[in-house]
Amino acid sequence: MNFIDPHRDPWRTLGGDDGPPVSITPAAHLLLDLNQWHAVRAHWPVGLAVGLKLANDQDVEGVAQDLPRLSLVALHFPKWVDGRAYSQARLLRARWRFAGQVRATGDVLVDMLPLLHRTGFDAVVLRADQREDAARRALGFFPGHYQGDVHDNRPLFAQPAGTASRLVADAAQRFVDEGAAI
Amino acid sequence: MYQYTDFDRAFVRARAAQFRDQLDRHLRGELPDDDFRALRLQNGWYVQRHAPMLRVAVPYGALSSHQLRALARIARDFDRGWGHFTTRQNLQFNWIPLARAADVMDVLAAVDMHGIQTSGNCIRNITSDAFAGVAPDEVVDPRPYCEILRQWSTLHPEFAFLPRKFKIAVSGAREDRAAIGWHDIGLQLVRNDAGEVGFEVLVGGGMGRTPIIGTRASAFVPWQQILVYLEAVVRVYNRYGRRDNAYKARIKILVKAEGQRFFDAVQAEFRAILDRDVDGAAHIVTQAELDRVAASFTVPQGVRAEAEPAADPSAPRAFARWVQRNVRGHRVPGYRAVTLSLKRAGLPPGDATDGQMDAAADLADRYSHGELRVTHQQNLVLPWVRAADLPALWDAARASGFATPNVGLVTDMIACPGGDYCALANARSIPVAEQITERFADIDEQEDLGEVDLHISGCINSCGHHHSGHIGILGVDKDGAEWYQLTLGGADGSSRSGAPTPGKVIGPSFAADEIADAVEAVLDTYRARRQAGESFADTVRRLGIDDFKAPANAVRRSTAPASAAA
Numbered sequence: 001m002n003f004i005d006p007h008r009d010p011w012r013t014l015g016g017d018d019g020p021p022v023s024i025t026p027a028a029h030l031l032l033d034l035n036q037w038h039a040v041r042a043h044w045p046v047g048l049a050v051g052l053k054l055a056n057d058q059d060v061e062g063v064a065q066d067l068p069r070l071s072l073v074a075l076h077f078p079k080w081v082d083g084r085a086y087s088q089a090r091l092l093r094a095r096w097r098f099a100g101q102v103r104a105t106g107d108v109l110v111d112m113l114p115l116l117h118r119t120g121f122d123a124v125v126l127r128a129d130q131r132e133d134a135a136r137r138a139l140g141f142f143p144g145h146y147q148g149d150v151h152d153n154r155p156l157f158a159q160p161a162g163t164a165s166r167l168v169a170d171a172a173q174r175f176v177d178e179g180a181a182i
Numbered sequence: 183m184y185q186y187t188d189f190d191r192a193f194v195r196a197r198a199a200q201f202r203d204q205l206d207r208h209l210r211g212e213l214p215d216d217d218f219r220a221l222r223l224q225n226g227w228y229v230q231r232h233a234p235m236l237r238v239a240v241p242y243g244a245l246s247s248h249q250l251r252a253l254a255r256i257a258r259d260f261d262r263g264w265g266h267f268t269t270r271q272n273l274q275f276n277w278i279p280l281a282r283a284a285d286v287m288d289v290l291a292a293v294d295m296h297g298i299q300t301s302g303n304c305i306r307n308i309t310s311d312a313f314a315g316v317a318p319d320e321v322v323d324p325r326p327y328c329e330i331l332r333q334w335s336t337l338h339p340e341f342a343f344l345p346r347k348f349k350i351a352v353s354g355a356r357e358d359r360a361a362i363g364w365h366d367i368g369l370q371l372v373r374n375d376a377g378e379v380g381f382e383v384l385v386g387g388g389m390g391r392t393p394i395i396g397t398r399a400s401a402f403v404p405w406q407q408i409l410v411y412l413e414a415v416v417r418v419y420n421r422y423g424r425r426d427n428a429y430k431a432r433i434k435i436l437v438k439a440e441g442q443r444f445f446d447a448v449q450a451e452f453r454a455i456l457d458r459d460v461d462g463a464a465h466i467v468t469q470a471e472l473d474r475v476a477a478s479f480t481v482p483q484g485v486r487a488e489a490e491p492a493a494d495p496s497a498p499r500a501f502a503r504w505v506q507r508n509v510r511g512h513r514v515p516g517y518r519a520v521t522l523s524l525k526r527a528g529l530p531p532g533d534a535t536d537g538q539m540d541a542a543a544d545l546a547d548r549y550s551h552g553e554l555r556v557t558h559q560q561n562l563v564l565p566w567v568r569a570a571d572l573p574a575l576w577d578a579a580r581a582s583g584f585a586t587p588n589v590g591l592v593t594d595m596i597a598c599p600g601g602d603y604c605a606l607a608n609a610r611s612i613p614v615a616e617q618i619t620e621r622f623a624d625i626d627e628q629e630d631l632g633e634v635d636l637h638i639s640g641c642i643n644s645c646g647h648h649h650s651g652h653i654g655i656l657g658v659d660k661d662g663a664e665w666y667q668l669t670l671g672g673a674d675g676s677s678r679s680g681a682p683t684p685g686k687v688i689g690p691s692f693a694a695d696e697i698a699d700a701v702e703a704v705l706d707t708y709r710a711r712r713q714a715g716e717s718f719a720d721t722v723r724r725l726g727i728d729d730f731k732a733p734a735n736a737v738r739r740s741t742a743p744a745s746a747a748a
Contacts, residue, residue: 083343094459118339141200143192146333153461157471164189
């Protein structure tokens with residue numbers, strides 16, 4: 001999981017206090033909203049890295065055909081308990097096979113990390129008060145899960161024989177290793 | 183009962199460890215109330231009127247004696263010595279201090295129990311028929327499917343933050359004893375003409391401010407496809423359910439608003455998962471998995487068909503009454519399913535002390551192969567009792583206060599904890615339940631009235647299922663005082679009640695000191711107007727509710743209209 005440092009992040013959105021820009025000059029690492037992307041998509045230079053930020057009530061299907069041209073899709077959690085972006089991420093990966101970065105923005109708490117990881121996010125901009133070390137720790141509590149996810153859609157029952165035992169043994173070993181490191 | 187694997191155990195312990203970490207961070211000030219709230223809810227911890235309330239998951243109502251003893255220990259060591267069985271087959275504790283919450287989760291984990299997803303805007307405990315696996319009218323045992331659904335829904339990463347809570351109920355018998363029409367998803371196990379097992383799927387049932395019965399989304403989803411189908415339904419809900427208004431956020435609102443478009447979207451999503459997703463068919467349930475899970479749900483060792491014992495003409499009449507009301511037939515000849523009634527004077531409906539929990543565990547060990555069920559009506563069932571053991575069980579049950587012969591009668595009421603315990607309530611429900619229980623203490627009178635589903639909710643959240651009661655009582659807040667609305671003609675979908683439907687309000691609300699009188703007036707009217715063989719529900723259906731309005735209104739004192747009719 002890539003933890004984005006907003007100060008070092010090359011991606012930038014357009015438009016500020018004066019409202020959205022009238023015209024958009026193609027440049028690298030622009031993160032465009034849906035309206036902006038529709039304005040420029042017909043003539044965006046091939047190979048120029050561009051990103052799309054979707055509101056969590058905008059349909060992923062609508063931009064599906066453009067996904068191969070995008071390096072980044074930024075999804076949004078207006079409140080962390082609004083879970084629509086989990087479905088958006090899932091569809092980007094599993095339905096549309098998007099291979100670029102899927103980034104979580106907005107009200108992103110460390111406790112969301114396991115859910116974000118499993119639905120296909122590979123980058124997060126943590127809320128300002130959230131600590132990266134706590135986020136990493138949040139990823140490590142469970143030996144495995146019952147249902148599949150975007151990395152491997154096979155649920156536990158469809159995994160090769162012995163998987164459940166191996167997962168339990170691995171988790172026990174991790175616990176021992178962490179203890180040994182104290 | 184489902185036998186936990188090492189993985190299942192490791193998973194529940196990991197969850198307990200995760201919760202402990204979250205609780206510690208919260209108590210240290212690193213995790214503010216607002217953020218901690220959604221996390222603790224997904225482990226079953228509410229902050230309530232007096233103290234944090236814990237809702238322990240009892241998956242589809244199945245409980246072992248070993249687990250029940252652990253619950254008794256928790257009641258004793260962490261709480262004030264009792265617990266409350268709920269309408270979703272779970273157990274609630276009302277007095278555990280939050281600082282001890284993580285310790286309680288560890289005690290639960292040690293007996294394969296938890297509070298995972300018993301609250302929060304996620305998929306909740308999957309409920310079923312308390313007589314699953316033993317009912318004579320069973321078509322397909324729902325329990326293996328309930329367990330498979332439980333695992334699939336546990337910590338599902340996409341569906342942890344839905345617009346609102348999501349409740350699934352499963353029935354496998356000809357009679358619906360799980361009120362499936364009243365759930366966000368109701369699943370009816372059926373066999374098609376070829377004898378294959380599948381689910382009739384209802385979507386969009388619910389109680390609350392807008393009671394609605396679920397609409398059929400599919401007449402037959404093959405059992406292998408049920409997880410994929412549910413994924414489709416819940417994904418459509420997660421994407422399009424309302425998020426702007428918590429009172430309009432259940433899936434029933436989406437179904438009503440979108441109509442056929444909703445069902446088309448579900449069907450399209452279902453096909454898309456299978457046809458287009460990366461390994462989209464991965465959640466097709468395999469025969470091997472069904473067999474693995476079903477292997478836990480066989481008849482307990484030692485249970486085999488027996489001759490029916492001869493009737494004993496010298497048995498006390500009280501015994502015969504108890505058999506008549508609290509004992510049901512069974513798939514296995516010579517066996518019975520016995521309800522331990524948790525409804526009696528002096529105890530809030532569905533409550534049990536730690537002593538009673540231990541006693542019930544003992545009865546389960548002696549008479550039911552260590553197994554119990556929690557019923558949707560807030561009682562306990564011993565599902566594997568030999569008919570030959572009934573006299574001894576009756577003696578033992580009486581000694582522990584479980585043998586009130588009132589199952590299905592008016593004092594076998596459903597009641598939420600209400601304003602005494604719940605910060606959401608508008609009014610108290612326990613005193614109302616108590617008054618009515620006292621009024622109808624006479625068991626002869628109760629038997630004469632016959633089956634009456636009386637459901638009491640302290641507020642519109644409807645945890646007491648008042649909408650589906652033959653008589654429903656709803657606590658309302660008016661001018662800061664407690665008032666009670668009376669509804670008649672509700673049905674939960676069971677045979678005695680008929681097709682599920684919400685009751686209708688019969689007039690302005692009643693004062694706290696009038697409501698028991700109003701109920702009595704309604705039941706008096708039934709006795710006066712019934713025809714031979716008619717149950718209360720039958721008479722209400724035949725007469726309509728208008729005929730009950732005048733008698734109910736006649737009891738009003740403080741709520742009588744200012745200008746009385748001549």
